[in-house]
Amino acid sequence: MQQRFLNPSVLAGISGLELVAKTVVDGFIAGLHRSPDFGFSQEFAEYRAYNPGDDLRHVDWNVYARTERMYLKRYRGETNSSLTILLDASNSMQFGSHGVNKMDYARFLAASLFYLAIHGQRDAAGLITFDDEIRNYVRPSTRQGQLHRLMAALDQAEARARTDFAKPMRYFQEFLKRRGIVLIVSDFWESPESIIRSIEPLRYRGNEVVLFHVLDPEDVRPKLNGPSMLVDLETKAELEVTPDYTKKEYREKVEAHLADLRNRTRAAGMGYYLLMTDRPLDEALREYLTLREGRN
Amino acid sequence: MGVLAPWFLAALAGLALPLYLHLLKRQTTTPKPVSSLMLFESRTQASTRHRRLRYFLLLSLRLLWLVLLILAFANPFINRNAAAAASNRLVLLVVDNSFSMRAGTRLADAKDAAITVLAGKGAARAQVAAFGSQLRFMTQVITDQSALRAAVQAIQAGDGHGNFGELARAVRALADSVHTPIELHLFSDMQRPQLAATFSDMALPANVTMVTHAVVTKAQPNWTVESVDAPGQVWGKDAKPVHVQAVIAGYGTPAAQRTVSLVVNGKTTATKTVAVPANGRATVDFPSLEVPYGFSRCEVKIDAADALPADDLRRFAVARSDPQKALLVHNYGDNRSPLYVGAALSAAAQSAFTLESINVNEAADRRPSNYAFIVLSDLNTLPSLLENALTEYVRSGGSLLIAAGTSAGGRSQIPIFGAHIIETRDYTRVPDHYMAVGSSDSSYPAVAKAGGWPGVKFFYALDIDPGVGPSAARVIVRLADQTPLLLEKRIGEGRVVLLTSGLDNLTNDFPLNPAFVPFIEQTARYLAGSERQGGARLVDAFLDLRNSNEQAREHAGAQSQAVEVTDPEGKRPLTLSEAASAQTFQLVEAGYYQLRLANGRQDEVGVNPDPKESNLDVIPDDVLALWRGKGNESTQNASAPGAATPQNTSQNKTPQSFWWYVMLLVLAAAVAESALASRYLGTQREEE
Numbered sequence: 005m006q007q008r009f010l011n012p013s014v015l016a017g018i019s020g021l022e023l024v025a026k027t028v029v030d031g032f033i034a035g036l037h038r039s040p041d042f043g044f045s046q047e048f049a050e051y052r053a054y055n056p057g058d059d060l061r062h063v064d065w066n067v068y069a070r071t072e073r074m075y076l077k078r079y080r081g082e083t084n085s086s087l088t089i090l091l092d093a094s095n096s097m098q099f100g101s102h103g104v105n106k107m108d109y110a111r112f113l114a115a116s117l118f119y120l121a122i123h124g125q126r127d128a129a130g131l132i133t134f135d136d137e138i139r140n141y142v143r144p145s146t147r148q149g150q151l152h153r154l155m156a157a158l159d160q161a162e163a164r165a166r167t168d169f170a171k172p173m174r175y176f177q178e179f180l181k182r183r184g185i186v187l188i189v190s191d192f193w194e195s196p197e198s199i200i201r202s203i204e205p206l207r208y209r210g211n212e213v214v215l216f217h218v219l220d221p222e223d224v225r226p227k228l229n230g231p232s233m234l235v236d237l238e239t240k241a242e243l244e245v246t247p248d249y250t251k252k253e254y255r256e257k258v259e260a261h262l263a264d265l266r267n268r269t270r271a272a273g274m275g276y277y278l279l280m281t282d283r284p285l286d287e288a289l290r291e292y293l294t295l296r297e298g299r300n
Numbered sequence: 301m302g303v304l305a306p307w308f309l310a311a312l313a314g315l316a317l318p319l320y321l322h323l324l325k326r327q328t329t330t331p332k333p334v335s336s337l338m339l340f341e342s343r344t345q346a347s348t349r350h351r352r353l354r355y356f357l358l359l360s361l362r363l364l365w366l367v368l369l370i371l372a373f374a375n376p377f378i379n380r381n382a383a384a385a386a387s388n389r390l391v392l393l394v395v396d397n398s399f400s401m402r403a404g405t406r407l408a409d410a411k412d413a414a415i416t417v418l419a420g421k422g423a424a425r426a427q428v429a430a431f432g433s434q435l436r437f438m439t440q441v442i443t444d445q446s447a448l449r450a451a452v453q454a455i456q457a458g459d460g461h462g463n464f465g466e467l468a469r470a471v472r473a474l475a476d477s478v479h480t481p482i483e484l485h486l487f488s489d490m491q492r493p494q495l496a497a498t499f500s501d502m503a504l505p506a507n508v509t510m511v512t513h514a515v516v517t518k519a520q521p522n523w524t525v526e527s528v529d530a531p532g533q534v535w536g537k538d539a540k541p542v543h544v545q546a547v548i549a550g551y552g553t554p555a556a557q558r559t560v561s562l563v564v565n566g567k568t569t570a571t572k573t574v575a576v577p578a579n580g581r582a583t584v585d586f587p588s589l590e591v592p593y594g595f596s597r598c599e600v601k602i603d604a605a606d607a608l609p610a611d612d613l614r615r616f617a618v619a620r621s622d623p624q625k626a627l628l629v630h631n632y633g634d635n636r637s638p639l640y641v642g643a644a645l646s647a648a649a650q651s652a653f654t655l656e657s658i659n660v661n662e663a664a665d666r667r668p669s670n671y672a673f674i675v676l677s678d679l680n681t682l683p684s685l686l687e688n689a690l691t692e693y694v695r696s697g698g699s700l701l702i703a704a705g706t707s708a709g710g711r712s713q714i715p716i717f718g719a720h721i722i723e724t725r726d727y728t729r730v731p732d733h734y735m736a737v738g739s740s741d742s743s744y745p746a747v748a749k750a751g752g753w754p755g756v757k758f759f760y761a762l763d764i765d766p767g768v769g770p771s772a773a774r775v776i777v778r779l780a781d782q783t784p785l786l787l788e789k790r791i792g793e794g795r796v797v798l799l800t801s802g803l804d805n806l807t808n809d810f811p812l813n814p815a816f817v818p819f820i821e822q823t824a825r826y827l828a829g830s831e832r833q834g835g836a837r838l839v840d841a842f843l844d845l846r847n848s849n850e851q852a853r854e855h856a857g858a859q860s861q862a863v864e865v866t867d868p869e870g871k872r873p874l875t876l877s878e879a880a881s882a883q884t885f886q887l888v889e890a891g892y893y894q895l896r897l898a899n900g901r902q903d904e905v906g907v908n909p910d911p912k913e914s915n916l917d918v919i920p921d922d923v924l925a926l927w928r929g930k931g932n933e934s935t936q937n938a939s940a941p942g943a944a945t946p947q948n949t950s951q952n953k954t955p956q957s958f959w960w961y962v963m964l965l966v967l968a969a970a971v972a973e974s975a976l977a978s979r980y981l982g983t984q985r986e987e988e
Binding site for chain 2: 238
């Protein structure tokens with residue numbers, strides 16, 4: 005199968021997130037031979053006999069006409085009909101060692117997922133941008149113009165302040181009363197333990213929670229020309245570090261950090277995807293959706 | 301220790317640059333942003349220590365490199381005493397073999413003194429040189445005593461004229477190349493005439509210590525034949541009597557009677573006695589010199605019996621040959637041109653040419669090649685047969701003098717010469733009724749000896765277009781109104797000289813002017829190609845082996861003719877390649893040189909030493925002390941042979957520059973800096 009993948013740097017040259025999203029989604033769908041049934045949609049699972057008190061809207065009237073019995077249609081994903089993306093807009097997301105920084109990459113990712121959900125599946129989609137507080141909230145909806153509202157909110161999302169999952173997370177509970185899919189897009193520069201502790205409550209409410217871990221290549225393999233003074237983009241703290249350290253110890257610590265986060269996430273029943281910003285977005289998206297379909 | 305150019309030390313201020321780059325600029329590195337420092341740990345302690353160590357080593361090397369470079373430019377020196385420097389000192393033994401060293405036992409004494417000095421030097425590095433008119437090294441710098449002694453013994457008496465200025469120049473050049481102190485021992489008669497014109501010419505470098513070894517201490521009386529005035533050539537068997545005039549000089553001599561003899565080919569032909577005043581000169585005149593055809597070796601000798609018998613004779617060579625024929629073609633009835641030209645030739649050129657004058661009607665049956673040159677004087681018509689014959693004569697190497705006169709005014713161009721006639725200039729109509737010479741080429745033989753033709757009045761001339769390009773005529777003399785008066789043009793291998801006026805005393809008064817005779821004489825010699833033969837020269841003079849015609853032919857690509865030189869000893873000093881290409885030859889020995897020149901002519905010259913060498917006066921001690929330099933005159937003038945070793949040299953401090961060692965250190969520092977810096981950069985690349 006021949007595929008084409010879109011370089012994030014190419015996407016950065018496209019003005020308008022909607023167009024970016026369309027390019028990405030159309031791109032990877034066009035790479036498939038048959039029409040896909042990926043998505044967050046409700047899929048038919050079985051018929052159930054009508055019981056008094058059931059919602060009459062779910063009665064299959066065609067079956068009733070043929071058999072004079074009332075059956076209700078059951079759907080596989082009937083509880084995942086809402087997509088909410090929690091987008092980290094802290095200062096650390098500004099970091100980028102090549103054409104696209106993490107914030108841009110996260111925007112493209114969110115825009116593509118919104119496009120797929122709304123245009124492809126007619127699902128409700130919403131957005132929460134946060135750093136150490138909740139900066140913006142777009143309620144999940146399937147109303148006309150929802151995609152534009154989401155795109156506008158993504159456009160306005162500016163990286164600032166520092167990440168603090170614990171503080172805004174309690175508000176997430178208030179916004180996410182309806183069960184659905186919750187995607188958290190962040191670089192997760194906190195201890196895996198505190199991240200999981202902050203996010204876990206979302207899972208308890210029956211949401212399908214997935215962590216998109218967006219990292220720049222230099223977050224994993226920093227390049228230093230000799231001993232250098234490093235500045236934390238969020239705290240502005242400075243630290244003198246040697247190349248020897250970044251070549252060995254730091255890489256080991258990053259690997260350990262990623263492994264720890266992945267394990268803890270999966271142990272908590274949540275999904276985890278690591279996305280490097282030098283990786284084509286449609287390829288990453290395709291991988292995620294393929295894995296999700298397999299899981300369902 | 302010190303520096304010879306201290307102002308270069310001001311460049312030490314430049315050390316601030318690496319200090320700034322290493323110590324100040326290093327602290328202004330731009331911090332690198334990262335997403336989070338969560339997983340980073342400080343490693344400042346180890347890294348800073350390594351970096352500082354590395355930087356300090358690099359900084360030290362760079363500072364060292366700069367300091368050494370500046371020091372090298374400042375030319376550092378150390379004061380080394382003579383004893384310490386003796387180990388690498390070059391002992392240069394110079395033995396004077398100029399002509400004056402032939403007096404008595406001077407040369408032998410000088411060589412003995414040199415061998416004695418050599419024996420006292422042990423295994424020192426030494427070099428032997430002979431000094432006549434120039435310094436001639438007999439050995440390389442060696443320590444082999446036997447070879448050095450043999451070189452001293454091999455020095456033969458020369459005939460050159462010494463000049464201590466030339467010696468100093470050669471020693472200065474040597475000092476520039478050897479870089480070590482030089483102990484110069486000069487073994488000479490310290491003849492006063494060998495002093496250079498100015499004392500600065502004899503200045504020696506700082507690292508040269510001179511020890512003079514005078515083989516004589518006071519002047520010796522000497523008589524000599526200072527000069528002989530005799531013609532080099534005699535023409536024909538009926539030539540006029542030839543006078544020989546000799547000057548007898550005495551240097552430091554009392555008044556005395558000297559017997560002077562004229563010797564021709566070894567046979568005394570005349571003897572006279574002359575009274576030479578004290579320390580003065582006397583002239584002897586021999587009224588008649590009879591020499592046979594061919595070359596004769598002649599001498600004027602005196603019976604001096606003095607210290608230098610070698611200068612008691614003066615040689616000269618005389619050649620007797622038949623005069624050459626010249627042809628003058630004139631108009632019928634023109635008697636003036638033959639008269640004036642013939643009189644000038646017979647008056648000036650010692651009957652070297654016999655002029656045959658014919659009118660144009662008789663010229664048809666003459667063969668031009670029988671004549672050394674041909675003069676065409678103001679011809680109304682030139683028969684085409686004659687014109688063709690003359691053109692061919694010129695092309696094959698003949699020479700022609702054309703006096704245009706008034707007859708050419710009716711033509712459009714000058715025959716044979718080929719120049720276009722623009723107009724005629726009749727100056728009798730101008731206010732002064734004549735035109736004088738405006739400009740002339742003083743290097744041209746016919747003009748040089750005539751002094752530029754001052755006061756000659758020209759009443760008539762042709763305005764000629766000399767042309768352009770390679771075939772253009774060379775304008776030698778112009779009138780005041782820029783009209784060309786005398787032109788020369790090369791046609792084939794010959795040449796044509798054109799006078800745009802006449803030779804008849806009508807169109808000008810040139811024939812009556814004193815400049816006319818030298819003009820005709822020099823033009824005749826020039827056109828006939830006969831340079832002066834025979835005569836006498838001085839040792840070290842240069843002799844032209846090829847005249848201007850042959851040089852021009854060689855430049856044009858023609859194959860050069862070989863010359864042949866035979867020296868007084870009968871040897872041929874020129875190699876085959878030199879014989880084919882040499883333009884000049886230096887006469888290095890006294891005696892008779894025989895030559896066969898490129899044009900095939902034979903020549904012979906008598907070569908005599910420079911008469912200045914006959915003056916055996918010595919340089920005063922104070923002048924010698926001044927030349928040797930300050931402070932050591934009392935001991936360094938070893939007047940007696942063998943007492944040459946300087947006694948107080950151990951107290952002498954001589955600055956010895958060691959800038960080239962510093963430059964070696966600069967190179968080493970640069971290499972080390974490059975290696976360290978590239979290792980450092982290599983580490984950085986690896987880190988990337």
